Amino acid sequence: MFTGIIEGTVNLKKISKNKNNFSYIFSCKLPVKKKDIGTSISINGVCLTLVKFSKKKRNNDLYFDISPETLKITNLINSKVGDFFNIEKSLKFGDEIAGHFVQGHVDDIGKIKSFIKIKNSWQIWIQIKSKFKKFLITKGSVSVNGISLTINNIKNNMFRVDIIPHTFNKTNLNKLKKNSTVNIEYDLLIKFLKQNVK
Structure with a gap:
């Protein structure tokens, strides 16, 4: 975990x-x-x-x-x-939970459709397979290449994340561009709810 x-x-x-x-x-x-x-x-x-x-x-x-x-x-x-x-x-007992629970079990490979810098942040739109759209919730969490991020907008089978300078500089997001592929893991709690709550 x-x-x-x-x-x-x-x-x-x-x-x-x-x-x-x-x-x-x-x-x-x-x-x-x-x-x-x-x-x-x-x-x-x-x-x-x-x-x-x-x-x-x-x-x-x-x-x-x-x-x-x-x-x-x-x-x-x-x-x-x-x-x-x-x-x-991996997470150890007593560690701070500063992001969200990520299992390391990749659900999907997403594709970066746009990568735009706006002032001191970056807006990234990522396309996913349509069957996984049900796991997207605005202001919910998602793991992109292992990074805990917040979904800020959803359009069809795409979602947008906004990246602050600290995250951009500390991760490999600064090496990516349009059409790069990224590992996606949807929020464990959302997957559980969608699969078990009628």
């Missing part, structure tokens, strides 16, 4: 294939310890298991095994060496 409050970005260093799975290696400034091996870490909103790490002079290399199914349902399939990804360690 995560909160959608991004701790920083990591750089994709290497992709390798081992039988049916893939290994992704990310270069990261985030401190990690031996006890972190086997724990869940969110990479672009995808819950992955840290299988090992190696310490370098300035950064740590983080190793994750990724299945073909995970690649199929997330934007990791479009990733290239050198790309930047958002990272967040």
